[in-house]
Amino acid sequence: MKYDFVVIGSGVSGLVSAIILSMKGNRVAIVEKAGQLAPVLKGFKRCGIYFDTGFHYTGSFARGEVLDTYFRYLGIENNLEKVVYDQDNFDTLYFPSDGFSLEFPSGYKQIRQRLHEKFPGEESAIDYYLRIVEQEFNSSPYLNLKMDSDETGFFSKYHDISLKSFLSGLTGNSRLAAVLSMHFLLYGTEPGLSSVSIHAQVAGSLYESVHGIKGGGRALAEALIRRLKELGVDVFSGRDVSRIVSSDGRFTRVLLDEGEVVEAKGCVSSINPVLLMSMVDESAFRPATRRRFNAFEHTSSAFMFSAAVDHLPPILTRKNFFLCPDLELDDYCSSERHIENRPFFIAACAQKNPDSKQGLIMLCPGSMSEVFAWQDRVPKNRPGEYLEFKQRLSQRVKEHITAHVPEIPDSLEILDCATPLTFRDYSNAPLGCLYGIKQKTGQINPSPLTKIKGLFVTGQSLAGPGILGAVVSAFLTCGFILGRENLRQEIRQCL
């Protein structure tokens, strides 16, 4: 059977690409390495509690905002119930060393006011920062659908300035700079390396509005998959694409690990661009491109502790909690830090449990080097030492969190610990990276087009991080296939 398009990977970007292409009358197949579609979004169950992995919350999802508009275009909005986060405090940033805390409200006006109260004397720095974030966010035609044309350049001034140097030019107050940069943890590129533009994409979306989805990442995955099936997309799950074949510079087919072949006229790949390089013919890309792709750095990996508590504390009701060890954000992801000195992102599970126990996750940066000894083993085959390592780490984290976040009840029971190996094994992410490639200052990210005609790339933070970034990336890539301005105009009709 020959398809019009084969999509590799069923993360958000792969699913959205498959839906768009299929809505346009193409015959589409999607190939996923994991046994189930959308492994990163779907989350998992432990002791009867459902835990989210790849989706907790997002910005720009209020009615009429950009993510909402994309979801309406895709026809999935009726199957998603929004959960509005606490508008007065969607994220708490807490520094136990001196008890400082900041409750981030949503809305530019409210943020401005809160920051003015907390940082007297810094009003002009705060105002300037917020103005640039808003301006940068709105200068992207894929985040600001009200823009008339999609013309953008390769280069912009704020793409070449690091968040850190931008902020140090505005203020000498290192706490203020740390507070404004803290959301880097949601895209994984440290403030000294990330550009103001990429920060603005993520922070700017949260400053607009903050939402979760009832039922969490699983509900989003299910809505996308239901739409995919409605459109008749063929699904090959539990199949690993091993080779992308081209002839005379044109894509022809993908080879799956067990000798299966999927032929198509075109291919959209949503797998990590560094992995992609090893799947195509050497000669298909210029040396300069290969070198550039291979030089992309991966975002940090993590340890994720899933835990049960007998009741959810108010600090996690429609809000998240960041436990911030110090002001050295550029060093936050260093594996040299003791686990007690790492930042923690703490969030409640999206699904309420009918019985008494409630779930929460605690996520901190982690590196493959810390679990290196077990990296060659398949998950079921890891020795007892690995389990002991995870148990020791879990015990330390329990003590640390209950000591420093008094609101978390002592009933906290850690049920499982995901490591960089877990992230690698479940999503084929190199080194277990959470968010694809690092979006560094001045780095030019891959265009959706490749040297192989008919082969396009998407996802993996190429256009931007997180769910919103993955959705934008899919629309951008499909725009290259279907005609950018046409697609954008159609989306604008859903505004």
Added chain:
Amino acid sequence: MIQQEIIDIVNRSLAEEFELETENMKPEAHLYKDLGLDSLDAVDMVIVLENAFGRKLRDEKAILKIQTLGDLYAFIEESRRNY
């Protein structure tokens, strides 16, 4: 008059990174029509030349106007003067 050094560095970098034949690399050679580069290569070309010359070359308007190798040499020469 463009310095020979600039010409040499540009030719060497492009030959190596884009697998171009050196004998085709004449100043009048059209990047797209004669040398087989395309708009996709423009981004990589900028990065390769930035590394070779150790300075930023991100003047989009000027880059869009470059058609021939000679234009490219002149662009580099100009960027050196503005640096």
